[in-house]
Amino acid sequence: MGSYLLGIDLGGTKVSAAVFDEGNRIVGRARAKTRAQRDDEDVFETIAKTGREAVADAGIESKHLIALGIGSPGPLDPDSGYIVDSVNIKFKNFPLGPRLSERFGCPAFVINDVSAGTYGEFKAGAGRGASHVLGIFIGTGIGGGLILDGSLYHGFSKNAGEVGHIIIKAGGPQCGCGNRGCLEALASRTAMTRKIKKAIRTGHKTIIKRMVDKKADVIPSSVLKEAYDAGDRVVMKVVHQAAHYVGVGVGSLVNLLGPEAVVLGGGVIDALGEYMMETIESVTREVAFEFTTKDLRIVRAELGDDSGVTGAALLARESLSYV
Amino acid sequence: MGSYLLGIDLGGTKVSAAVFDEGNRIVGRARAKTRAQRDDEDVFETIAKTGREAVADAGIESKHLIALGIGSPGPLDPDSGYIVDSVNIKFKNFPLGPRLSERFGCPAFVINDVSAGTYGEFKAGAGRGASHVLGIFIGTGIGGGLILDGSLYHGFSKNAGEVGHIIIKAGGPQCGCGNRGCLEALASRTAMTRKIKKAIRTGHKTIIKRMVDKKADVIPSSVLKEAYDAGDRVVMKVVHQAAHYVGVGVGSLVNLLGPEAVVLGGGVIDALGEYMMETIESVTREVAFEFTTKDLRIVRAELGDDSGVTGAALLARESLSYV
Numbered sequence: 261m262g263s264y265l266l267g268i269d270l271g272g273t274k275v276s277a278a279v280f281d282e283g284n285r286i287v288g289r290a291r292a293k294t295r296a297q298r299d300d301e302d303v304f305e306t307i308a309k310t311g312r313e314a315v316a317d318a319g320i321e322s323k324h325l326i327a328l329g330i331g332s333p334g335p336l337d338p339d340s341g342y343i344v345d346s347v348n349i350k351f352k353n354f355p356l357g358p359r360l361s362e363r364f365g366c367p368a369f370v371i372n373d374v375s376a377g378t379y380g381e382f383k384a385g386a387g388r389g390a391s392h393v394l395g396i397f398i399g400t401g402i403g404g405g406l407i408l409d410g411s412l413y414h415g416f417s418k419n420a421g422e423v424g425h426i427i428i429k430a431g432g433p434q435c436g437c438g439n440r441g442c443l444e445a446l447a448s449r450t451a452m453t454r455k456i457k458k459a460i461r462t463g464h465k466t467i468i469k470r471m472v473d474k475k476a477d478v479i480p481s482s483v484l485k486e487a488y489d490a491g492d493r494v495v496m497k498v499v500h501q502a503a504h505y506v507g508v509g510v511g512s513l514v515n516l517l518g519p520e521a522v523v524l525g526g527g528v529i530d531a532l533g534e535y536m537m538e539t540i541e542s543v544t545r546e547v548a549f550e551f552t553t554k555d556l557r558i559v560r561a562e563l564g565d566d567s568g569v570t571g572a573a574l575l576a577r578e579s580l581s582y583v
Numbered sequence: 584m585g586s587y588l589l590g591i592d593l594g595g596t597k598v599s600a601a602v603f604d605e606g607n608r609i610v611g612r613a614r615a616k617t618r619a620q621r622d623d624e625d626v627f628e629t630i631a632k633t634g635r636e637a638v639a640d641a642g643i644e645s646k647h648l649i650a651l652g653i654g655s656p657g658p659l660d661p662d663s664g665y666i667v668d669s670v671n672i673k674f675k676n677f678p679l680g681p682r683l684s685e686r687f688g689c690p691a692f693v694i695n696d697v698s699a700g701t702y703g704e705f706k707a708g709a710g711r712g713a714s715h716v717l718g719i720f721i722g723t724g725i726g727g728g729l730i731l732d733g734s735l736y737h738g739f740s741k742n743a744g745e746v747g748h749i750i751i752k753a754g755g756p757q758c759g760c761g762n763r764g765c766l767e768a769l770a771s772r773t774a775m776t777r778k779i780k781k782a783i784r785t786g787h788k789t790i791i792k793r794m795v796d797k798k799a800d801v802i803p804s805s806v807l808k809e810a811y812d813a814g815d816r817v818v819m820k821v822v823h824q825a826a827h828y829v830g831v832g833v834g835s836l837v838n839l840l841g842p843e844a845v846v847l848g849g850g851v852i853d854a855l856g857e858y859m860m861e862t863i864e865s866v867t868r869e870v871a872f873e874f875t876t877k878d879l880r881i882v883r884a885e886l887g888d889d890s891g892v893t894g895a896a897l898l899a900r901e902s903l904s905y906v
Contacts, residue, residue, distance in 0.1 A: 335874040344874065392739040404839075408731060408738075415731075416715040417841025417875040426835035427870060429764075430752040430828065439834075439870055441752075505753065511762075512749035513839070516727075518740025547750060547762055551658040551667065552740040 264320055266311055266328035266364065267573025269373065269565075272296050272348035275307055277314035278569040279325075284384060286566070288318025296349045303349055304356070308363050325366045329576030331376030331568045332356060335419045341370045369576045371412070373568060375421055377561070378405025379412050380571030381523045385562040390520040394513055396423050397526035397561075398506065400478055401436070402444040406517070412575065424448070428508050446505040449528050452498050453479045459494045466494035481531035488535055496535075502528075503536035507543020514548040514556060525561025533560050587643055589634055589651035589687065590896025592696065592888075595619050595671035598630055600637035601892040602648075607707060609889070611641025619672045626672055627679070631686050648689045652899030654699030654891045655679060658742045664693040692899045694735070696891055698744055700884070701728025702735050703894030704846045708885040713843040717836055719746050720849035720884075721829065723801055724759070725767040729840070735898065747771065751831050769828040772851050775821050776802045782817045789817035804854035811858055819858075825851075826859035830866020837871040837879060848884025856883050 264287075265280040272294060279288035290313035292306055307330070315322055333346045341357015343349075361368035371379070378387070378395025387393040393407035404423025406413040413420050424444035425437050432441030433451065445451055456479060460469050468487050472479050487495040510522055524533070524540065541558045548556075563570055587610070588603040595617060602611035613636035615629050630653070638645055655674075658667045664680015666672075684691035694702070701710070701718025710716040716730035727746025729736040736743050747767035748760050755764030756774065768774055779802060783792050791810050795802050810818040833845055847856070847863065864881045871879075886893055 335872070390739070406839075408736065413731065413840075415841025415875075416713070416843035416878070417837075419872075419874060420839065420841040422838040422841075422872065422875070425838040425872070426749070427831050428750050428753050430755075430831050432753075437872070508750050508753050514740075515745040515748045516729075516743065516836070516839075517736075518738025518743040518745075520739035549658070549742075549745065549748070549760070551742060552738075552745075555739070 263326040264318065264324050265573040265577055266314060266325050267569035267571070267576070268307060268311055268328065268330040269376065269568030269572060270294065270307060270330060270332045270349070271373065272333065275310045276565065276569050277310045278566065278573065279314050279318035279320065280573045284574065288314045288316070288320070290314040290317055294349065298350070300350050300352070300354050303351070304359060308360065311360070311364065322364045322366070325364055327367045327369065327576040327580050328360060328364055329369045329371060329376070329572030329579070330356065330360060331371055331373040331572045334372045336370055336372060337418055338369065338371055338414060339418070341368060343370065367576070367580060369579045371572060371575055372405070372419060372421065374403030375405035375412055376571035376575065377525060377567040378407060378421070378523065378571065379575050380563055380567035380569070381525065381561050382407045383574045384570050385567060386523045386559040387521045390557070392517070392519040392521070394510070394517060394519045394522045396506070396510065396522065396524050398448060398524065398528040399526040400449050402448050408517070423509070423513070426509060426512065428505060428512065443505065443509040447502040447509070449478050449481060449484070452484065452502055453477075455498045455501070456494060459498075464494050467492050468495060481527045485531040488532065499532055499535055500539055503539035504543055506536070507540045508547060510540060510558070511544040511547025514544060514552050518552045519556065521557040521559060523559055523561050525567060529560060530564060586649040587641065587647050588896040588900055589637060589648050590892035590894070590899070591630060591634055591651065591653040592699065592891030592895060593617065593630060593653060593655045593672070594696065595656065598633045599888065599892050600633045601889065601896065602637050602641035602643065603893075603896045607897065611637045611639070611643070613637040613640055617672065621673070623673050623675070623677050626674070627682060631683065634683070634687065645687045645689070648687055650690045650692065650899040650903050651683060651687055652692045652694060652699070652895030652902070653679065653683060654694055654696035654895045657695045659693055659695060660741055661692070661694055661737060662741070664691060666693065690899070690903060692895075692902045694895060694898055695728070695742060695744065697726030698728035698735055699894035699898065700848060700890040701730060701744070701846065701894065702898050703886050703890035703892070704848065704884050705730045706897045707893050708890060709846045709882040710844045713880070715840070715842040715844070717833070717840060717842045717845045719829070719833065719845065719847050721771060721847065721851040722849040723772050725771050731840070746832070746836070749832060749835065751828060751835065766828065766832040770825040770832070772801050772804060772807070775807065775825055778821045778824070779817060782821075787817050790815050791818060804850045808854040811855065822855055822858055823862055826862035827866055829859070830863045831870060833863060833881070834867040834870025837867060837875050841875045842879065844880040844882060846882055846884050848890060852883060853887060
């Protein structure tokens with residue numbers, strides 16, 4: 261029989277699910293498009309179906325699950341399992357945890373998606389062995405998670421870890437959150453896209469111009485990498501600037517929190533990490549006090565797309581002992 | 584006899600000591616000038632003497648102390664009780680904890696001075712009742728402390744809480760730490776002094792010009808308050824700008840940590856809080872997400888000069904159970 265865990269990662273674009281055995285190995289998988297524009301019940305059914313498919317793929321049944329965990333965009337309430345709100349998905353005070361628990365017949369735990377990714381890296385990835393881990397995931401936006409003294413930190417708001425919305429350049433570029441100069445407005449893929457489009461408008465030569473649709477909202481990481489590899493000056497400069505700002509943000513957070521490991525992941529780092537990590541690390545060490553950086557590890561995430569499902573599942577196992 | 588605690592607050596200018604009874608009431612006090620330019624042994628003797636005087640003032644003897652705590656500038660190692668380094672005081676790998684323990688015949692605990700202040704406010708001041716408290720103390724510099732899940736957070740660096748050295752305006756004014764745009768470089772008394780001096784140099788009218796010595800390093804908070812009260816435009820503008828930047832920093836940290844209470848203290852807030860708190864609060868609530876601020880308290884410290892001795896003493900009591 262064994263005791264299996266189901267981990268689900270709910271994103272604005274896709275839902276991933278994986279079943280983990282007692283040794284925390286993935287023994288079944290499934291994936292589907294979120295189609296986030298649909299109403300809450302439709303999205304819920306997609307989540308449930310993807311979970312069921314992962315269970316079937318593992319060759320087990322739901323009754324063999326001891327718990328499930330789901331990483332979701334928030335804000336959310338990890339205690340009640342309700343999604344309070346979500347920018348991309350039409351959940352509004354939606355009882356995602358209770359509904360999944362009922363559907364799968366096991367305890368269900370809900371956690372912020374990026375916190376789940378951070379927890380996955382902490383337990384089974386690049387943050388292994390460290391007790392204090394700062395996780396930063398850079399993609400369309402920038403999210404983060406905090407492992408403090410060996411536990412995921414929720415804070416009083418229950419949604420701590422909004423690394424993307426610390427202001428590092430007051431009066432700087434507009435952020436989607438309404439502020440100016442947030443880390444996300446300076447170093448996310450959205451921010452890079454804005455800068456590249458501006459360069460194109462002002463007549464700078466870049467191969468990006470013929471690689472992407474003019475109206476494309478956000479340039480894919482893979483395209484950025486291709487242009488960088490081809491030696492495109494505009495893209496190289498924009499990527500280095502983004503890495504610089506990530507370093508400014510990480511350095512500030514290292515001063516504040518004094519972590520043992522900083523784990524950087526997400527689509528941008530997956531594609532461009534080889535070009536960004538050196539700058540991120542050197543700026544971080546320049547910004548932060550020597551006593552906070554001398555034993556600090558600054559590393560790339562190891563689990564890729566699996567960090568979310570892994571973190572959600574392992575956190576569910578951990579949470580069982582507190583039920 | 585009762586079990587008494589000795590709390591000491593070591594600053595660059597003065598050493599304060601207070602004896603606390605079982606009910607955490609102050610029953611004895613002493614104070615001396617640090618005269619920080621002297622060598623480590625001389626400063627140590629001043630600390631020990633001030634502690635002895637507080638004990639005598641309480642009408643007890645050292646043997647009645649169950650523990651002592653001292654807040655000191657760092658970085659330091661709370662586990663070993665060593666002061667690793669100190670900008671203002673000539674301690675370099677100085678065994679302050681062990682030496683005080685030997686001298687007073689009781690366990691001695693060493694903690695960062697601002698962390699001690701934050702802990703004091705958390706246990707006995709404006710942060711009472713909250714489990715997640717961000718403490719920010721604004722004076723010549725800006726320091727902070729983090730109470731997370733009911734405990735003082737040290738981090739892996741053992742010196743977490745460097746709130747003054749998060750960068751909130753990349754490329755901004757030079758900070759004493761070598762970076763540009765740190766919160767301390769924008770909102771401390773040192774930063775305000777720099778701006779006022781620049782205003783004077785560029786011909787702006789301000790009564791500060793005749794209130795302070797031209798060569799004065801840092802304008803005292805009391806002088807800033809007097810000028811503000813007199814309606815001095817330059818000082819009013821500089822104070823409001825500082826409050827704005829404190830709000831930017833606090834808002835960022837609230838997004839990151841989701842605390843329950845933010846406690847603001849230190850000489851600048853003691854003198855100018857009535858003119859700064861409204862701006863700090865409104866900017867914080869503008870910057871941070873609504874889900875992190877709706878139940879957040881933003882309050883002034885209540886213990887004034889006693890926050891450090893109180894925090895050091897109460898943390899010593901707390902630490903005893905882990906010895």
